[in-house]
Amino acid sequence: MSTVSVAAPRPSEARIARRETLQQLLRSPTFIVGIAIVGFWVFCALFGSSVTPHDPQDQSFTPLLKPGGNHFFGTDTLGRDVFSRVLVGASDILKVAPLATLLGIAGGTVIGLVTGYFRGIVDDAVSRVVDAWLALPLIVIAVTALVALGVSTATLIVVIGVVFMPIVSRTVRAAVLAERQLEYVQAARLRGERAPYVMFVEILPNVMAPIIVEATVRLGYAIFAVAGLTFLGFGPQPPSPDWAAQVSENYQLVNDTAHQGNYWTVLFPGAAVASMIVGVNLIADAIARVLQR
Amino acid sequence: MTADGAAPALELRELDVAYRIRGRDRQVLRGVTFTVAPAESYGLVGESGCGKSTTALSTVQYLPRNGRVRSGSIHIAGRDVLGLSYAELRRLRATQVSMVYQDPSQALNPSIKIGNQVAEVFRVRGIASDEAEDRSSEVLRRVQIADVGSVLKRYPHQLSGGMQQRVVIAMALAKDPALLILDEPTTGLDATVEAEVLDLIAQLQAEFQTSVLFISHNLGVIRRMCERVGVLYAGRLVEEGPVEVILQDPRHPYTVGLIRCIPRGGVRKDHGRLDTIPGFLPMLGEELPGCVFADRCGLVREVCHTSEPPLHRLGERHASRCHFHDEAHELPRVIPENLEAASIDRSATPLVRVADLEKTFHQHGHAIRAVAGVSMSIWAGETVGLVGESGSGKTTFARALLGLVAPTGGSVEVDGRTVPPKLGQRSQQDVRSLQIVFQNPDSALNRRHTVRRILRRALKKLANLSGAGAEQRLLELAQSVRLAERYLTVRPNQLSGGLKQRVAIARAFSGTPRLVVCDEPTSALDVSVQAAILNLLVELQTMRKVAYLFISHDLGVVRYISDRIVVLYLGRVMEFGPAEVVFEGPHHPYTEALLSALPTIDGGGRERIKLAGEIPSAAAPPPGCVFQTRCHRKLGAICEEQAPPLVEVEQGHLMACHIPIEELRRLQAEKAVERVPAAT
Numbered sequence: 001m002s003t004v005s006v007a008a009p010r011p012s013e014a015r016i017a018r019r020e021t022l023q024q025l026l027r028s029p030t031f032i033v034g035i036a037i038v039g040f041w042v043f044c045a046l047f048g049s050s051v052t053p054h055d056p057q058d059q060s061f062t063p064l065l066k067p068g069g070n071h072f073f074g075t076d077t078l079g080r081d082v083f084s085r086v087l088v089g090a091s092d093i094l095k096v097a098p099l100a101t102l103l104g105i106a107g108g109t110v111i112g113l114v115t116g117y118f119r120g121i122v123d124d125a126v127s128r129v130v131d132a133w134l135a136l137p138l139i140v141i142a143v144t145a146l147v148a149l150g151v152s153t154a155t156l157i158v159v160i161g162v163v164f165m166p167i168v169s170r171t172v173r174a175a176v177l178a179e180r181q182l183e184y185v186q187a188a189r190l191r192g193e194r195a196p197y198v199m200f201v202e203i204l205p206n207v208m209a210p211i212i213v214e215a216t217v218r219l220g221y222a223i224f225a226v227a228g229l230t231f232l233g234f235g236p237q238p239p240s241p242d243w244a245a246q247v248s249e250n251y252q253l254v255n256d257t258a259h260q261g262n263y264w265t266v267l268f269p270g271a272a273v274a275s276m277i278v279g280v281n282l283i284a285d286a287i288a289r290v291l292q293r
Numbered sequence: 294m295t296a297d298g299a300a301p302a303l304e305l306r307e308l309d310v311a312y313r314i315r316g317r318d319r320q321v322l323r324g325v326t327f328t329v330a331p332a333e334s335y336g337l338v339g340e341s342g343c344g345k346s347t348t349a350l351s352t353v354q355y356l357p358r359n360g361r362v363r364s365g366s367i368h369i370a371g372r373d374v375l376g377l378s379y380a381e382l383r384r385l386r387a388t389q390v391s392m393v394y395q396d397p398s399q400a401l402n403p404s405i406k407i408g409n410q411v412a413e414v415f416r417v418r419g420i421a422s423d424e425a426e427d428r429s430s431e432v433l434r435r436v437q438i439a440d441v442g443s444v445l446k447r448y449p450h451q452l453s454g455g456m457q458q459r460v461v462i463a464m465a466l467a468k469d470p471a472l473l474i475l476d477e478p479t480t481g482l483d484a485t486v487e488a489e490v491l492d493l494i495a496q497l498q499a500e501f502q503t504s505v506l507f508i509s510h511n512l513g514v515i516r517r518m519c520e521r522v523g524v525l526y527a528g529r530l531v532e533e534g535p536v537e538v539i540l541q542d543p544r545h546p547y548t549v550g551l552i553r554c555i556p557r558g559g560v561r562k563d564h565g566r567l568d569t570i571p572g573f574l575p576m577l578g579e580e581l582p583g584c585v586f587a588d589r590c591g592l593v594r595e596v597c598h599t600s601e602p603p604l605h606r607l608g609e610r611h612a613s614r615c616h617f618h619d620e621a622h623e624l625p626r627v628i629p630e631n632l633e634a635a636s637i638d639r640s641a642t643p644l645v646r647v648a649d650l651e652k653t654f655h656q657h658g659h660a661i662r663a664v665a666g667v668s669m670s671i672w673a674g675e676t677v678g679l680v681g682e683s684g685s686g687k688t689t690f691a692r693a694l695l696g697l698v699a700p701t702g703g704s705v706e707v708d709g710r711t712v713p714p715k716l717g718q719r720s721q722q723d724v725r726s727l728q729i730v731f732q733n734p735d736s737a738l739n740r741r742h743t744v745r746r747i748l749r750r751a752l753k754k755l756a757n758l759s760g761a762g763a764e765q766r767l768l769e770l771a772q773s774v775r776l777a778e779r780y781l782t783v784r785p786n787q788l789s790g791g792l793k794q795r796v797a798i799a800r801a802f803s804g805t806p807r808l809v810v811c812d813e814p815t816s817a818l819d820v821s822v823q824a825a826i827l828n829l830l831v832e833l834q835t836m837r838k839v840a841y842l843f844i845s846h847d848l849g850v851v852r853y854i855s856d857r858i859v860v861l862y863l864g865r866v867m868e869f870g871p872a873e874v875v876f877e878g879p880h881h882p883y884t885e886a887l888l889s890a891l892p893t894i895d896g897g898g899r900e901r902i903k904l905a906g907e908i909p910s911a912a913a914p915p916p917g918c919v920f921q922t923r924c925h926r927k928l929g930a931i932c933e934e935q936a937p938p939l940v941e942v943e944q945g946h947l948m949a950c951h952i953p954i955e956e957l958r959r960l961q962a963e964k965a966v967e968r969v970p971a972a973t
Contacts, residue, residue, distance in 0.1 A: 183737040186729075190697070192721050
């Protein structure tokens with residue numbers, strides 16, 4: 001019988017492949033810039049007031065100072081340093097958005113696996129519900145739920161997570177539909193495996209790439225959603241230095257004739273939110289490009 | 294060079310090509326030199342990874358971005374391709390060279406109608422739109438497309454694979470090229486369609502005096518199509534010569550091995566085992582100071598590792614790159630020839646009895662009878678070959694038997710017990726007794742699981758083993774499929790196709806299967822690997838007394854491994870009998886046509902029977918005998934009105950045809966006179 005020798009396998013091949021993916025990411029300028037932006041905000045959120053020039057809650061400064069001098073971003077109506085408040089303003093968003101994303105991804109993956117694997121009636125029924133769900137604007141669902149359930153961080157996480165589930169499930173379902181056609185799924189059935197085993201042990205590891213990409217994209221949207229809801233008053237409340245809370249607290253000043261031109265209390269926290277979303281999206285783009293080659 | 298002094302259509306001189314991978318140049322072509330004379334048809338043969346396609350891509354400078362010609366020269370019709378500017382190269386591609394690839398569905402743009410795509414060939418050369426359209430119809434007629442008007446208005450996906458490939462060939466020939474490169478043009482097609490496309494190419498080539506470079510892994514196809522052939526191994530042309538000479542008197546051990554791997558000349562598993570070529574291709578870019586084949590050669594000596602053999606001229610046009618070319622035919626067999634085949638006791642209860650199995654799919658209000666009442670019994674230790682064109686219901690029958698799709702009628706018995714139609718309703722014992730080896734080992738193994746994990750899970754579910762007992766059995770199992778222990782820790786993507794298929798076979802055998810369905814298990818593999826896998830299957834059958842239902846479109850393989858053969862057409866059995874009887878005849882007219890389409894390396898003689906048109910849709914099968922619309926021996930009204938019953942025409946030989954067996958015997962004997970006797 002033929003000898004199955006020669007060409008020894010390279011056991012580290014899987015690790016090499018993983019390292020190559022990482023190297024490709026590190027070579028992508030998009031990824032580097034994204035990581036730099038997000039990393040900066042994570043660092044500030046972690047070390048909080050120890051990195052700020054002033055205490056973010058200290059109201060002892062002259063109110064509404066223009067940017068410059070001792071206060072790079074000026075001061076707000078209560079005499080707090082805007083620069084210090086912007087630096088620490090990410091901490092709430094950085095807790096709520098990733099947790100909401102995680103919840104949405106977990107729920108969406110389960111729904112996607114079940115609908116994609118079983119097809120038929122289960123798929124039809126769930127997919128119609130998902131379609132209907134997707135037709136409603138996110139803010140309307142979220143506001144309704146928050147009013148009904150009461151405003152809290154936990155509610156915010158759950159609401160955003162649940163809103164994301166159907167969106168994620170669509171992506172996962174599409175990947176599962178392609179995957180279940182492959183013969184290894186039939187092979188699993190032919191040794192008498194039950195459906196949950198086939199879905200979670202056989203199929204799930206093979207659809208991780210689109211799930212990871214979806215997770216990074218969703219994270220960007222989650223930040224956006226948290227900021228929007230906070231602005232509407234459903235998130236962290238004053239005197240929290242949260243970016244959206246700051247904008248919400250101060251945006252009326254910009255329109256107020258007495259304070260015309262006091263843009264800095266709104267512009268800097270707003271720009272911070274924008275930079276965070278851009279940063280996350282840059283990372284998402286880079287990961288998508290590397291994983292979906 | 295040609296005698297009449299005209300420039301050769303293609304001339305490669307000492308061509309070296311390298312791909313840059315992970316920062317290093319890896320050599321893929323090593324000084325390839327050959328010439329295609331005007332109007333000549335030159336074949337390039339070799340296993341995957343030998344550099345056949347790279348050769349084709351280099352000639353028109355279509356190498357991927359990391360590939361580059363390091364040295365050597367390429368001349369097409371006397372023009373130096375490497376010295377051309379981009380604009381000149383583009384003109385050359387537009388006017389002088391055409392290429393036809395393996396998969397026609399990818400060569401055609403799915404969003405442009407056929408008419409527009411074909412006309413583009415003319416428009417790119419500055420021909421006015423009106424004229425381009427007229428000439429499009431003309432070239433399509435040339436490739437024997439009957440209904441040109443409607444084909445022009447269709448999109449590629451509305452055509453069958455064979456039809457698509459005709460369109461691609463029409464486009465390739467439209468510019469009357471000096472050189473036509475065909476890269477495995479019929480590999481994805483059914484045998485009958487392949488035969489038609491090959492006939493067409495041969496006919497057009499003769500008519501237009503086109504020079505052809507024909508790339509194929511199939512020596513049978515090369516034999517039919519080419520005058521001369523070059524054998525490529527690890528990027529080096531190891532032997533070259535006229536096709537007949539190469540096949541009759543190969544002078545390189547690689548060529549000898551390649552020819553021995555192919556089941557042919559009526560050899561069957563109980564006559565002897567197939568020989569294989571041990572080992573693997575050298576790694577891409579490996580330094581090979583001596584002969585490229587030295588590591589796998591049975592005649593290897595000291596000098597082979599150190600000095601590269603020169604090209605020995607062995608006759609007018611025959612040349613071999615082997616130090617010991619005069620001994621090549623003495624290449625020792627890797628596999629001892631004798632092989633014990635399983636004995637079959639047909640007086641016992643059949644292992645599996647299928648009665649009137651039906652599977653009807655419902656799609657957009659149409660009922661599609663994919664399997665329309667198939668019955669058969671399979672005994673322990675025997676192999677039943679299942680053949681037919683694609684669309685004949687082979688795979689659906691196997692999947693209905695396994696319970697992967699629920700049959701809509703009929704029954705399946707295992708060991709005399711009726712098993713439920715759906716897999717989910719079957720007991721674990723029934724599930725265990727019926728297993729499968731799939732065609733494509735890439736998708737049949739979970740790419741995220743290691744080999745050990747795949748086999749351990751199979752042992753747990755199919756043999757109820759876990760812990761130390763499972764590990765012990767795992768090692769035995771790996772041993773029995775000749776899978777070295779070190780491969781257990783890797784994932785499938787690090788294994789070659791043959792090794793993956795061994796893992797898949799091990800998985801099917803991890804319990805005690807009674808019947809294993811082999812769904813084209815070797816069609817994705819190279820011939821030398823195919824031979825090893827077939828040997829393994831026969832060996833496991835002898836040891837375990839397992840029965841196989843062996844599906845394949847390669848009739849040579851089916852003949853080698855099968856004890857009995859079932860010929861399916863439109864979900865119905867046309868013929869069923871012992872392998873020799875089905876192959877030797879008298880055959881059902883459909884079987885006769887299938888056999889005539891088979892390209893062999895043993896010699897032609899057999900007259901091609903052209904089947905009219907394509908296999909009809911199972912949603913609307915023809916009335917009477919389902920084969921009557923394409924039958925070359927149709928009698929008349931009776932065939933259109935009455936479906937012939939499947940009756941025993943001889944001992945153990947069943948056939949569904951209105952023509953009496955004696956009449957068939959007489960008709961087919963007229964042809965058989967010309968048939969070449971079985972080869973060595």
